[in-house]
Amino acid sequence: MTDPATPPQPASAPVSQTSVGSTELARFLGVDYSERDLQPDHGTFDADGLHPATVLNRRAFFRGLAVALAAAGVAKLGGSAVAQAMTDAEAAVADGTAEQLATAERWVMVIDLAKCNGCKQCMTACKTGHSLPEDDQHWIDVWEEQGPYGTFFRPRPCMQCDNSPCTTVCPVGATYTNDAGIILVDNNKCIGCRMCMVACPYDARYFWWNEPETPAHLTEDDYSPELTMPARRGTVGKCVFCADYLQQSRLPRCVQQCPQNAMWFGEKTTDVVTNGDDVRRLTELLETGGATRYKEEKGTEPKVFYLPHGREV
């Protein structure tokens, strides 16, 4: 796997670019962002029953993110940390563990409960970004909980469980885990039985009870499970870690919009997370923060970590 002890490599030259067009970006990334990659897939499945779609390329994401961060001038340090992570990843590729890396792509989220003040801007960003109604479809929800040190706010996206009860109980395989570990719903296949909803220990799934409004800029043909839009009545909707944004090397909408920088997003194998302002090693952040996962006892192996409230931050 990655070796954090590898000496830092110079990685600043491209990061110093100030203005990056999409073509240059693609060339720089060395990734062939062909039209096909950007086009959502329409409900075909490969032999394993998995959605081939749009497997998210971790390296591309972080390269793109590094550029984006540097271009925005938010974190020079952050940019180089990402570059460092990329170097580590490339070293692993050279070691012959590339295959392992390619299959071990695991997006993670870390939410700092000590920083969250319950402003619910993540909810707003999510609802606006995914064209969700006000009174339902809280793909990320924020509520107040009673903890050992008083009350705190808990933002709850989908936990993207490694051991997900929702995908297990789905009678038709409409909800599934994609290659990047994100749990999606293919609303072409969903029959609306709602078994996944009653099985989710986090109540993270929502049903389109009424006819959803199609966002003005989209047509039915634009639909992909990653984009989640346009929604379809009689099917289930949920948080997908903004899989559509990840394809564009952008952070999920809620992470981007958090004014407290309380939400971190990153990848487990590369061991990097960012809150859009700062970049950290995932393991270090979890360890120093004393991270936990919600309802660990359910055995669902969530990919969302919580840093406890009541810490000095």
Add this chain to the structure above:
Amino acid sequence: MTSAVEQLAMRPLGERPGRGYWVLVAAMAALVVLGLVAWIIQLREGLGVTGLSSSVPWGVYIVNFIFFVGISYAGTLLSAVLRLVHAGWRRPITRIAEVVTVSSLVIAAVMIPADLGRPVIAPWQMLISGRGESPLVWDMVVLTTYLVAAFIFLVIPMIPDMARCRDTHPTGTGPRYRLYSWMAASWNGHARQWQRLERAMGILAITIIPVAILAHSAVAWIFGVTPRPVWNSTIFAPYFVVGAVFSGTAVIVVIMAAYRRVFHLHVFFTERHFVRLGYILLTLNLVYMYFTFSEYWTIGYTVQADYQAPLASILSGAHAWAFWFAIILGMLVPAALVALPWTRTVGGITTASVLVVTGMWLKRWIIVVPPLETGMTPGSLASYAPTWVEGAITLAGGAALVLIFLGFQRLFPVISIWEVEYGDEEDHVPAANVRNGEVPA
């Protein structure tokens, strides 16, 4: 020569029904039509017309589904189990029991598309991409098998009676005659046919019992295999199975009482039948109470955080009325009505059965709704009340069952004539003689 049994059992077939009959048919048909209208509205508008929400995604449709699968146990218990133990008194009841099984299973099956978000694509999706890992697929496979088995279990023992209807048909033409002929399957009452019938019934009776048990276990596992507090219970499968036989037996008593009163079938449905069914009902009642006590006692004794809210909602909160109705009026009172000699009458046992059926519907409500309302996170608290659409579809389900019975008794003998006659003779002559061509045909 026609026997007294035959004359009595076949009388409703030739009679012109009275006004009361048509009023009842019209009322039930109106309810079914109202339910269909409600369903059409729901199909057009979406499930938003129900009281369901993302917090409480399942409601009365699922309650009805469990309820109707439950009462389908009537046929299995009475027909198959009593047949296997050679309980002779079962004979006049078997046909009714088997009709309850088939018709309630069909109604249960209709509750599934009523509940689905996309009922139109569902059958196709289940066929092409059904996953063996999903409890809903287990249900589909087992319930389909159960329905087919129950249907065979109904029509096979109808063959000799259909032959009789065919042979006694006044004109020997017309659609009704053709139906009887077709269902009689060239029956001529030959000894070899009797042997085959007996063998077929023996095999079917043995086969259908495990299928029925699996069917309701699969229904229970829809809830049992989820990580939801209260649902995630190891005893759910046997608990559901006992509850199913309990409610199924009660439904039989109610139908017997209605037929007895309306069609004067006192000869067949004697007080003895009510009392015997009453004892079965009492036994199942006690077992069900034991399961219920065991379930809530073990949950309630601990202080596990996620069990507290649903339990409070059931025992003392928003749904306490339904729970205590089910316990007091649906279990304790019926138990007393059967246990006490002076209420162990046709009236008393029928009253007990009506209470049991009502209580068991509410008990299924208690199983489905409160654990959803209290949610698994603080973000998912909501209360649920069904809308008129759900109410109309529910009533239509019950009305359809009544309608099926009103129609069935006009078309077919509700008493298994040959079985009753066979039983009469069995009491007096060795069974070997009966088989030896001396059987009523």
